[in-house]
Amino acid sequence: MKKHHYNVVIVGGGISGTALMYTLAKYTDIKDIALFEKYSELSTLNSNAKGNSQTLHCGDIETNYTLEKAKITNRTASMVENYGLLYGYENIHMFKTPKMALGVGDEEVEFIKDRYEEFKDEFPYMEYWDKEALAQIEPALLKGRDENENIAAMGTNKRWSSVDFGEISKTFVHNAKMENPNCEVFLNKEVVDIKKIGDKFELSIDGEHFYADYVVVDAGAHSLLLAHRMGHGLDFSCLPVGGSFYYSKIDSLKSKVYTIQNPKLPFAAIHGDPDIVKGNIIRFGPTAIVLPKLERYHHAHFIDFLETLAPSTEVLEVFYDLMHDADIREYAIKNFLYEVPGIRKKLFAKEVRKIVPFMTEDDIEFAEGVGGLRPQVIDKKTKKLFLGEAKIETGEGIVFNMTPSPGATSCLGNAFTDTELICKHLNATFNVKKFNNELVT
Numbered sequence: 001m002k003k004h005h006y007n008v009v010i011v012g013g014g015i016s017g018t019a020l021m022y023t024l025a026k027y028t029d030i031k032d033i034a035l036f037e038k039y040s041e042l043s044t045l046n047s048n049a050k051g052n053s054q055t056l057h058c059g060d061i062e063t064n065y066t067l068e069k070a071k072i073t074n075r076t077a078s079m080v081e082n083y084g085l086l087y088g089y090e091n092i093h094m095f096k097t098p099k100m101a102l103g104v105g106d107e108e109v110e111f112i113k114d115r116y117e118e119f120k121d122e123f124p125y126m127e128y129w130d131k132e133a134l135a136q137i138e139p140a141l142l143k144g145r146d147e148n149e150n151i152a153a154m155g156t157n158k159r160w161s162s163v164d165f166g167e168i169s170k171t172f173v174h175n176a177k178m179e180n181p182n183c184e185v186f187l188n189k190e191v192v193d194i195k196k197i198g199d200k201f202e203l204s205i206d207g208e209h210f211y212a213d214y215v216v217v218d219a220g221a222h223s224l225l226l227a228h229r230m231g232h233g234l235d236f237s238c239l240p241v242g243g244s245f246y247y248s249k250i251d252s253l254k255s256k257v258y259t260i261q262n263p264k265l266p267f268a269a270i271h272g273d274p275d276i277v278k279g280n281i282i283r284f285g286p287t288a289i290v291l292p293k294l295e296r297y298h299h300a301h302f303i304d305f306l307e308t309l310a311p312s313t314e315v316l317e318v319f320y321d322l323m324h325d326a327d328i329r330e331y332a333i334k335n336f337l338y339e340v341p342g343i344r345k346k347l348f349a350k351e352v353r354k355i356v357p358f359m360t361e362d363d364i365e366f367a368e369g370v371g372g373l374r375p376q377v378i379d380k381k382t383k384k385l386f387l388g389e390a391k392i393e394t395g396e397g398i399v400f401n402m403t404p405s406p407g408a409t410s411c412l413g414n415a416f417t418d419t420e421l422i423c424k425h426l427n428a429t430f431n432v433k434k435f436n437n438e439l440v441t
């Protein structure tokens with residue numbers, strides 16, 4: 001018979017919710033854990049391999065990260081790597097695709113040189129590759145390029161850089177159940193309402209009520225919606241930013257090639273790389289476009305979108321400030337045009353040629369139904385766009401996580417933080433030593 005009370009309930013079966021279930025099952029003495037997912041499978045949205053860039057972001061090639069931020073990201077990325085190694089998922093769900101940050105033109109080449117010097121102690125496996133080295137390592141970068149145009153990159157082929165986060169999330173659930181048979185996953189169960197009743201939470205799901213001592217909401221853009229409905233996170237708004245990809249069947253890149261990022265923009269720079277789940281396809285992207293919905297390919301979320309955007313003068317001020325910046329304005333317009341049928345291929349082909357100069361618009365196609373939605377969070381108090389993940393820790397036994405990029409990479413890092421909070425609240429034991437021994441290097 002179905003239980004109706006759990007020690008911990010997780011809302012959302014993407015990489016964040018499933019990583020938390022695994023961490024609780026393996027490293028704590030918490031007994032009853034349930035996860036509710038509204039669709040019929042785990043990870044059908046942003047954590048699915050077609051929803052994201054499949055990159056384990058270590059901070060070594062992400063040129064908008066400071067060294068300090070890169071150290072943090074590297075730590076959480078290595079948790080995913082170590083998890084994969086622990087269970088033998090090498091070349092099954094994670095791959096050593098060579099990766100690099102590419103500078104094009106003298107100014108960017110200087111930038112790469114300086115960055116390599118700054119980062120090489122923290123990332124000793126990184127190599128500096130000049131034009132001649134790149135001609136050997138990744139010839140597609142040179143073919144068709146003006147011979148006077150200088151290029152250089154910092155890169156490596158030593159890290160597990162590509163991950164199928166959707167498949168990894170399924171392994172989290174499988175391995176959690178092996179550790180703790182009291183872990184239960186309910187599919188096709190949408191949590192529509194959460195109420196605090198005394199020291200417990202009542203979750204309304206499909207006309208039934210379930211109860212929990214602690215709740216973690218890992219529901220993507222819906223996390224803020226559920227938080228607002230409970231009166232939490234009212235200082236935050238959610239700006240959903242879609243990201244599309246273009247496919248090319250032309251034989252070109254063997255590596256993940258990231259371009260240099262404008263530090264004002266919260267999204268990973270355009271890159272090209274081999275798709276790890278679709279053989280012989282090179283993906284270019286993602287674009288970035290604000291969309292009035294909470295899920296990319298499902299409709300009927302406009303009211304929910306308004307509820308999480310919670311328009312106000314502060315939100316308008318953030319938009320005004322963003323659009324006031326010429327770089328951001330140009331970026332927003334360009335990215336909008338990359339979605340417009342008829343002109344988008346021709347315009348986007350210019351971005352692609354920065355990486356692979358011989359590509360024409362006929363060599364690429366818009367990847368329909370590919371690319372997810374990043375729930376970017378606006379902090380109304382500071383009137384700023386958060387440049388990463390956001391957590392609402394209520395202190396009352398419920399946490400809400402909003403996870404734009406690189407949220408998939410940080411899944412175990414976030415799970416660690418939430419597990420600490422949960423164990424403190426429930427007076428449970430978290431075997432941090434075992435977690436660190438197995439997952440942290």
Ligand SMILES: Cc1cc2nc3c(=O)[nH]c(=O)nc-3n(C[C@H](O)[C@H](O)[C@H](O)COP(=O)(O)OP(=O)(O)OC[C@H]3O[C@@H](n4cnc5c(N)ncnc54)[C@H](O)[C@@H]3O)c2cc1C
Binds near residue numbers: 038243244
């Ligand atoms: C274009 C793009 C590229 C990206 N590239 C990368 C990358 O290369 N590397 C990286 O680390 N990150 C990347 N990200 C970010 C990454 O995809 C996300 O951070 C990550 O997938 C978030 O996982 P999640 O489990 O928090 O959310 P999701 O994967 O969105 O899962 C949330 C789940 O909650 C469920 N749900 C929602 N509401 C309810 C409800 N009321 N009841 C029950 N279930 C509910 C949903 O159905 C869904 O399954 C990218 C994102 C985008 C959009």
